[in-house]
Amino acid sequence: MKKIARLFREAYEQNALLTHSDVAFLLHVSTATVSKQVV
Structure with missing residues (x-):
């Protein structure tokens, strides 16, 4: 997710x-979900 990386x-x-x-809260x-997207 680009949003996660941006944050x-x-x-x-x-x-x-x-x-x-x-x-995750934001x-x-x-x-x-966040953990799966961050590698």
């Missing part, structure tokens, strides 16, 4: 880190 990249560019749980998906 991680934008957070990193702002010197922040997101967990899989953070991204996108209203499960942490398993």
